[in-house]
Amino acid sequence: MIECKLKKELSAAEGKMILNVDFRLNEGDFIVLYGNSGAGKTSILRMLSGLLSPEDGYINQDSNVWFNAEKKIDLPIQKREIGLVFQNYALFPNMNIEENIYFSLPQKKDKKTAEELIELMELGNLRKQKIQQLSGGQQQRVALARALARKPKLLLLDEPLSALDHGMRTRLQEYILKLHKTYNLTTILVSHDPAEIIKMADKVMVLENGKITKTGPPISIFSENKLSGKFQFTGEVLAKIDEEVISILHILIGNNVIKSVSAKDEIAHIQKGDKVLVASKAFNPIVTKIE
Amino acid sequence: MIECKLKKELSAAEGKMILNVDFRLNEGDFIVLYGNSGAGKTSILRMLSGLLSPEDGYINQDSNVWFNAEKKIDLPIQKREIGLVFQNYALFPNMNIEENIYFSLPQKKDKKTAEELIELMELGNLRKQKIQQLSGGQQQRVALARALARKPKLLLLDEPLSALDHGMRTRLQEYILKLHKTYNLTTILVSHDPAEIIKMADKVMVLENGKITKTGPPISIFSENKLSGKFQFTGEVLAKIDEEVISILHILIGNNVIKSVSAKDEIAHIQKGDKVLVASKAFNPIVTKIE
Amino acid sequence: KSEKESDAIKIATAANMQFAMNDLIETFQHETGIKCETVVTSSGKLTAQIKAGAPFDVFVSADLKYPNTLFKEGFGEEKPKVYANGTLVLWTTSEKIEPSLDILSEEKIKHIAVANPKIAPYGRATEEFLKKAGKFDDLESKFVFGESISAVNRYIHSGSAEIGFTAKSVVLSPKMKNIGNWIEIDPSQYSAIQQAALLLKSEQPKTLKNARKFYEFLFSAKAKKILEEYGYRS
Amino acid sequence: MIWESLWLTLKLALITTLLLFVIGTPLAYWLSATKSKSKPVWETLVSMPLILPPTVLGFYLLIAFGQSSFIGKFLDDFFGLQLVFSFSGLVLASVIYSLPFMVHPIQSGFSSLPIHLKEAAYSLGKSKTTTFFKIMLPNIKPALLTGIVLSFAHTIGEFGVVLMIGGNLPGETRVASIAIYDEVEALNYSNANTLSFILFVLSFAILLSVYLINNKSLNRIVK
């Protein structure tokens, strides 16, 4: 269990901003930090890992004190047994892919873990390639593999999947979840993607201007009025095709596009680009499993 | 109009990969490059901008030759009038935010454009801040502002919004579109986000292993069987709550979660985590504008 | 270290003496079979090094002052003795210049190489001579100073200085014999350049014995003759 | 007299460093950027003054620029330029002699700049010159400082070359190092000590202020 209270002054878009948070992580928790750009998510991860010193507060892991401003304790990062994926990857340019991952192994003989990760991240044929020659997504995968290779107790992931395509992203989400469960890790993920968050997190902490303003299970955070009895979606009008009496709207909902036919007059005020609410009073869907 | 044919050998996850593409951009086009990590998207942008020399092929912009392997012409990047947002931002560490953006102005007196961009990117109070102290999303915004400040003819955006939260992302999407239209730019965007693509692009080029495998308007690329007459969504089961006779499924569709009630037996085979198809035969939605 | 090397005696030699020293050593070695090595540089530097414990056995200086200082500080076996008096010459390597006191004032002489009077005895002698001749103030702006007689030779020999004052031993040395023109400066016009040698203390009796042999040889008739061939006066 | 030689030393070091900065920086940049096959040869040539003992270098300069040499005569006849026994000669010699100290650190600074900085500036339509002055130079400040300090200090400590071609002329070529040497040779150790001490304190003060300023400005950047 990790308990912490962190305080630090940062400069932010609105001038000075006091980052001031106070939370507790239980073993096995999968927490997501969610919030606007500049809210302080990365800073929190840096403080937890020991890369940034809070001005005030403490971090206790079970009976171990990682940080305590009053007692002037600041456990070095090496002793905190964390795995960290940096937002900018921070790969070692003097090593190729394989070496970056091997370097992270606590014991040399742990090659099996490394090989598994290389396979999983689909980096097999690139293993000897220099870091400078990797695509953005490849770098991100190496960074993730490197952090996972040492099987940390506390896993801190700073938007680890942002540069990946949908398929790869889904596969890695599942892998992270699997690892998280298998090794009973405590994980904090920074993500901007509600779908990802809902899929992965036990709990979301919403950060606004350095303060945690909401905490709760993801569904309750993201669904509020959406989880009502009636069925409704928010979407965006991609196109409006006017015919004689009717108009057809193409509406984007998630990655799906639906067509909706309405009387021309009725939706005369709706234009391309508008945000719309799509609802149906009587909706009885048929749910079918895919594959 | 830009016509090009590019060929270059790259190393990829499957060993050697020949990047071999051939496409044409019309003035005012908004094209999205879509494809897996490592497919060659960044490499194409680098070739177009003149940072990477193709081994073979040509790039013609109207009557100007930018590149021609046979004639050994390779116009330097400075003369190509492009705006480029790098995947890794590539900000100048010796300058603060403001200076980074000002530096990009073709004429010093163009400060108005710069100011507008700083305002828009919500960087006003951070303008004097050193690059090293910016959050990931802030850096990305500076990179975008810097590329836009010089009002390029050809705008090349390599996942320019990947590190941003939803709200900021939407606002910037709209701004980019506005700029694109106002100045009649030709824009190529690399994005992994179908919703973003559908919203922004005129045309999508799908890149697989260095080859363009599909081209077309985004809706047709992403909706295929989704744009049928009947209404259907793909989603994921987040939770299944069994009651006496019925089961309630919580299904994630895009960022929306819907509840669906079914007879227990009927959906006994559906478990948490399954991908499902949600459809309704008779669907007559009510569409309401938001705000 | 090989036997041979440690056997050899080391002679700290003032720069002006290096040419004569070659002949002296050759004769000495021929006579006694004792090996000699020379370490050549300015007398001042040699003095500093001897003070710091340099493993030299005999110090052949360009003047009396340096050996005296060393002796007073207890580095010598006995009081230093003058082995020769140096002779000052005016030397040029240019065929177009006929060395003379008068020509120094002419415009084609832009630089006159002089040993630094502060540290080199030949420089002091030059200064004294020119002052006596009443030319010093006139010529002062043309002087370029060498830190030792070698530096002066270098300036003259390379033609960087059109003319200069050096030791007679230099112009009489086998290498320089036929190069350029020189005239001797009347020895009565400057106080004698008394060059003294000092027998240095040594911990090894054998070395000391050999060194003393050389030291004594330096004052022998044979040595005197060689020294005279190089323009030194007794 | 002490002050004269100190002032001369300082003047020599300043002028030399300035000239070297102007010559060395573009040279270093070219070396770091060129893909020419002959690059190692040029790198070696730039390093040669380092390897040549200063007296050797000085000796050959003496011969090359002396009145009896062709070059020496030519320079004197046509430009009235005398390179031996003159301050300008010392400047030339020091520039040659300290060249590697300016070029090497700066070249290594340029080499370790991430390539994407240059690319970004080019992509903004900036010329090579603008990019060089606005982006490359400001981002290798530690390397520039190293180059400047090494060159400056090395010129202050310059001795062998000056000994060879200087001629020890007060106010013209008798720099502090030569003056100290003179005193040592004359066994005037106390004079030598005084002069050395002043030189030491002065140099210490100069360097210390450079480092203090530099430290502050770096702190501002990196925090």
Next chain:
Amino acid sequence: MIWESLWLTLKLALITTLLLFVIGTPLAYWLSATKSKSKPVWETLVSMPLILPPTVLGFYLLIAFGQSSFIGKFLDDFFGLQLVFSFSGLVLASVIYSLPFMVHPIQSGFSSLPIHLKEAAYSLGKSKTTTFFKIMLPNIKPALLTGIVLSFAHTIGEFGVVLMIGGNLPGETRVASIAIYDEVEALNYSNANTLSFILFVLSFAILLSVYLINNKSLNRIVK
């Protein structure tokens, strides 16, 4: 005799460079990483050998380590170590003298390494030592090379200090630069030319191969 002095020079340069590498790299790292207020003072001290004219430095070393000094006596009596007029003395003097040439470039290399590399290694649980050897050092290769080349070359060109404390003993302290000087002093210009030429060619060859190898290995990295 020529070969003896060349070999001596080479030996001296190699040993000095090796020692300097071992001493200078951690020192440079410490200087680049420390947040101590006294940092500028240390930086200045490291630079001082640069500023002191070699003969001055040599003179004071001579006095400090000579037989008549306390330290000199002590070292001789208790360790049988003679630092003047001996090869080990030359090594010591050269190490002091060339220290800034090793430390400066390497320090500037460390300073311009992005901080996140170090952080990443620490976050993987690696100790400071491992991080230093596996991450920091390999990523500042151009700076290391500069340090090594400058130190090596500077020791080869070393003259003033050796002249003072070496005593010009064949096979022990008569390095090539001194031997050339001797020949020049004796007006044996042709000998001096030969020796200079050999030294030049040899040094050129050594440096050229260093740069060739380095160029190749860098090419492999950056393409």
